[in-house]
Amino acid sequence: MNVFLYAKRQQRKLNFLITQTELYAHFMSRKLGGANHQEQLRILSQLEEEKIPRLAAIDDYDSETMKQKAKKNVRDAFQAEQNRTREFAHGVAHELTDDFKLTETSISADEERPQPIIFMGNLKHYQLKGMNWLANLYDQGINGILADEMGLGKTVQSIAFLCHIAEKYGKYDL
Numbered sequence: 001m002n003v004f005l006y007a008k009r010q011q012r013k014l015n016f017l018i019t020q021t022e023l024y025a026h027f028m029s030r031k032l033g034g035a036n037h038q039e040q041l042r043i044l045s046q047l048e049e050e051k052i053p054r055l056a057a058i059d060d061y062d063s064e065t066m067k068q069k070a071k072k073n074v075r076d077a078f079q080a081e082q083n084r085t086r087e088f089a090h091g092v093a094h095e096l097t098d099d100f101k102l103t104e105t106s107i108s109a110d111e112e113r114p115q116p117i118i119f120m121g122n123l124k125h126y127q128l129k130g131m132n133w134l135a136n137l138y139d140q141g142i143n144g145i146l147a148d149e150m151g152l153g154k155t156v157q158s159i160a161f162l163c164h165i166a167e168k169y170g171k172y173d174l
């Protein structure tokens, strides 16, 4: 396979995952009344790219298809989560007090976190995105697996994420 196309596809996979997660966070914040349609368009626009002339004949990437795919995945995941939450809330509704309601959480899902000060190094742009992705998941109590290609910096992103948690929450024992 064309090496350039292979690298491009790897990069797209990562971009797709990050965009999908941002979109999910956006759906969550929209539910809480904090996001708009423009923001959704902005997130999805991350899947757009200029046509690459040298790959024109062998590259079948279509940003509109990928946008639809991301939206569908996120809608399905969001719906499944809603169903789970509804079932759970229904089961324990009688135990909830006015001080604790499932729908009243404060999630700042689109927050752009800088590289932690205590992290001694310089995160690459995509590593900072990866760290933000992990932090978003953490803030929303969602599990996730950072599965970049070998050597792209999963270890440094994990260290940066732990630094972020230590710095932001004063938590050193996860």
Ligand SMILES: Nc1ncnc2c1ncn2[C@@H]1O[C@H](COP(=O)(O)OP(=O)(O)OP(=O)(O)O)[C@@H](O)[C@H]1O
Residues within 6 Å of the ligand: 121, 122, 123, 124, 127, 148, 149, 150, 151, 152, 153, 154, 155, 156, 157
């Ligand atoms: N931002 C960075 N600054 C300096 N060095 C870096 C950076 N990111 C990665 N490296 C270096 O690149 C190499 C690979 O990084 P790292 O071990 O974090 O990748 P990995 O994805 O965890 O790899 P593997 O899949 O092999 O476990 C390491 O030697 C690491 O020090």
